[in-house]
Amino acid sequence: MLLIVVFVPSLTFAPLLASGMSQLATQWQAEKVQMDLATTTAGKPAADLFFSLDQERRLTAEVLADPAGAARDELTMQRTVTDQAVAAFRPLAALNDEDAQEGLFDAIARTDRELGALEEERRSVDAGWSSPQRAFDYYSGVLESDLGVLAALGKTDEGQVNRQAQAMVDLYWVLYMLGREDAILTRGWVRGRLTRGEYGLVTDAVGARNHLMRSRVLPALTGDETPYAKITDGAAWTTMTTVEQRLSTSGGTAGQVALRGDSSQWRATVKAVTEELRDLLALRSANVSKIGYDHATMVFTVFISISSVGLLALALVFFTSWRLTAILRRRIQHLRHDAQELQQRLPDVVARLERGEDVDVDAEVRMLEPTPDELGELGQTLNLASRSAVLTAVRQAEQHRGFQRMLQRIARRTQILIGLQLKKLDELERKHEDPEVLEGLFDLDHLTARLRRYEENLVILGGGQPQRRWRKPVHLLDVLRAAQGEVQDYRRITVDVEGEAWIAERAVGPLVHVLAELMENATAFSRPQTPVEVRAAPVSRGVAVEIEDRGLGMEPEQYAAANELLRSPPRLDVMTHADDVRLGLYVVARLSASLGLKVELRSSAFGGTRVIVLLPDSLLVERPSLAPEPVRRPEERPQDTRPPQQEGELPARSRGRAMASVTAPAGSPDRDGDAPAGLRPLPQRVRQASLADELKAPAGRDNRADQDIWAVRDQSGRSSATIGAFQRQSRRRRTGDDDPAPRPSGSADPSPPTTEER
Known part of the structure; x- marks a missing residue:
């Protein structure tokens, strides 16, 4: 579980770091791609195409105005330059970079479609099928599409680059308006007049150009571009403005505007102004490119820095968490080992206590060294728990052992009393001759034997x-x-x-x-x-x-x-x-x-x-080799010298003598051949004669070497039937029934068999 402490912070911090690194990498990659497109990949072909088409538009207008003029050769040469620019621009249509500026590929596709009609337009111009206005509109449309490409290239993800690029796009529009005005005036200089429509296009172009220059281009100049802030005050710009003012004061017939002035002066002035504007455009393009690449480099630097610092921090967090977790795990494992050792030691302590061994609590409990933290408090608690557990086990075992000793002591004392009770019963059995008393004594003897077994149960349950x-x-x-x-x-x-x-x-x-x-x-x-x-x-x-x-x-x-x-x-x-x-x-x-x-x-x-x-x-x-001492049969006993028993009297029991004169009914299966006809003497009872010698009590117990011997038959298993016969005969004598019906063989009331100590 402690590994979660390592992985959760790391897994939480890693996605955040990865997200930041991904954003920076994406931003750097996008800005780099956009700057590459704006400066080299798409910006340069689009700019070259713009200047080539602008020049071709002016020469086409001049050729259409004067087919036999010297402008034909210049147009042919310019078309070659334009073809090279078109060839360099056409591959841009195949670009498909998701990091490119928004709307760039649509502008490129639109420009590429319009360039597809360039050759047809040229053939129409050469064959004289195309009018000056149609050619002017076609080239103007292609140039506006190309300006859309240049405007899209200026819309990057960096705001400062966008602001600087906007002034550059405005400067392109200034050049476009100047070229538009130049193309219209070029064909007008050949004819010496302009139509009212052409004049309106010129005035619109002049107004748009002046507005862009004064309101958007010149205020945006900074740094090394500030010298161009007075471009409108220069000789070339002033001369161009003077020529344009003459157009506004020129007269003409209805629908026509006469051109006054020298066309060569106009051409030189426009060329000079165009050169200045292109120089300013190149400088602004370089500044925008520098700003864009610098920002991309800065993003890359931040990306590298944050990545390095983040990875270092992640490694530090992981290492620190792993180190702390390893220390915690080692200490917790140590505590767990001590707890398991206590779990294994406690049963061993209990087993030793059960065997009666003494247990030292201080020796059995290994105390943990306390530390000033939460785990130290846990270790101290474990120390107390270990000592309490062992001490409780020791006390409980001692209490249990003491209870067992007490139980055994009580049971032993009870057994002594039971032994004395058995001894007293033996004496009473030898002393009394009344059959009813003997029957009760036999039952007490049997109950006492059972009670002795129950007391032995207590001894056994007490561990003895x-x-x-x-x-x-x-x-x-x-x-x-x-x-x-x-x-x-x-x-x-x-x-x-x-x-x-x-x-x-x-x-x-x-x-x-x-x-x-x-x-x-x-x-x-x-x-x-x-x-x-x-x-x-x-x-x-x-x-x-x-x-x-x-x-x-x-x-x-x-x-x-x-x-x-x-x-x-x-x-x-x-x-x-x-x-x-x-x-x-x-x-x-x-x-x-x-x-x-x-x-x-x-x-x-x-x-x-x-x-x-x-x-x-x-x-x-194996069967013991020494045979037990034989028990004398009743006929081997000395002759009974007592006086004969009177009819109806119970026999008097004397010490050492059996009730030989008590007779059983004739026909009994236990009849002795020496008895008189019809009656036989009852068997003489010998104490412990029904048991094997190994179960008999020692003969010398209680110093009674001459204890009474009661003679029985050889089959000890029939002692119950013998005692039962004695009891039946006694009852008959008491009730006066001298001739009862004899019981079937084996149906005599059984009496309890003697135990090993009877």
Whole structure:
């Protein structure tokens, strides 16, 4: 944009300069062309033609008056001179210069047309066919046309030249009148008389000549022309005037005027006056030419001067503008570079602050040197803006980091309380034997496990990591069950695992969290009656876990936005995203990014959503070589020595003993072969027996080496059915229904599966 500062003044000044230069060049060219035409190109041929035709007119009149006189030879010689003048004038008809004087070419064309009849007129004169008056009129007409050419040559574009040329044209008319009078008197001297018409022409010519001389020619004489101011007082002019006065006093018959005096005296007088007038005409022509050429030279000098000064000024303006613009551009580019550097430095400062590094504001902001102008003030403002931006980023990052620390601290404290609550629930579960109380305790245990996951969400959103750690690899099925146990509607989730995949100990906790979040999303966004299917199978790059629901699904652009979020988890500011319903996706994205998982949402064939979680090979390990410690079967436990239970009484739960005497209905699919016919003992519950050893809490925790062991069957996946059977039998005993109809296989009320710390 700054280039406009250079080009606008230059482009504005250049046309003005060019216009002035063009006008001066045009004026100089026009004046030069006009002066060349007036002096050499057209002026000299026209003047020569004028004097030749004037002389030929006089001799023609004399020959017509006296054919046998001596004037014949002079006429022949004069015609030769006239022919040369005509030959020099004829090329002027081909001129076509737009800078020529106005009306010049029309006058030249008119004169050229009249010259075309010159030869015919001469033949008529020689043959005696032409009368003196006809010949006189023809030559007078050609001379007047030639005077029109000379008058047009005096109308130039320069006013002073026009004024001086006008006196010169008047002088030509004086000569024309004198020649006109001489031609009439020449033929009158031969006859000795003039007709009244001829006499009138003479007197008209004398009056016009005297008027032009006294009123227009003599007053215009200046400089070296002033000696000719007394030409009318000279001997020749006085003699000519005396002869003319005699004509006015001459008598004659009717229609005739007698001529008195000597014709030779008249001829000598007219010749002398004509010579003087021609000398004055030549001097005036030279003066006019000098004035015209001097003015043209002056215009050319002005043109050169203005052009030089203008071009120099234009170059100076362009150079100065370019120089100033270059300086401004360099300084503005410097400011722009500093602004861009700040733009690049600020995210780096924020990233360093996110990594927990300390940032020195003074070291990060490079101050610009102030200058005493507007750009200096702009630089100072940029300094303040840079410092304010970095300082604001530092303060905001510190506030965000402090908020994250506070959030993590609160979440950690809440997790401690949750841990204590789980511990207390364990104690209550071991202490109480009432089935209703146990059922409520189991529900509280499940809700507490979910609450622990929500608190871990806060830790993750605050920039931390889950604290649950495992020391050994865990079977994938146990990981999926642990995740299922942290979902509210866990009963709707079915798990199907192909193969024997084991998860590395470092990934167990985050993977359980990720799967639990995705399972809960599947149950939350689908109808309560619809199932949620979880399938796991090995693939070429690891193990793929698919979680498919039968909800309403999402639009394609929503899938694309969610997948983009999962691929590139942004830095989440929990203070600005408190109302975002996708916080679970942020948690999944953060944990997946830390583990290297690939999570993708797709449309399901059922109309819902299918989530694919790819566990890479880096998270998979081989089956541990050390087999877990076997769990003793119920039949391997010591003989129960308690007194037999009375019919209708609920069993009394003692520490370390299962409710072996509580029986289930006969025909149950879980019937034990050692039980009496029709009834069998309920299974003995062993804490954490449904989990793999890797998910169990350490045996020495809380110094309880002799903690209660609850015996279960070998298939840990049926713990829910076992607890459900216990609950049904308890309800039957309370209601007195001793022989209820047995439930079909697999229809027992499920109970929540245990988590990894239960």
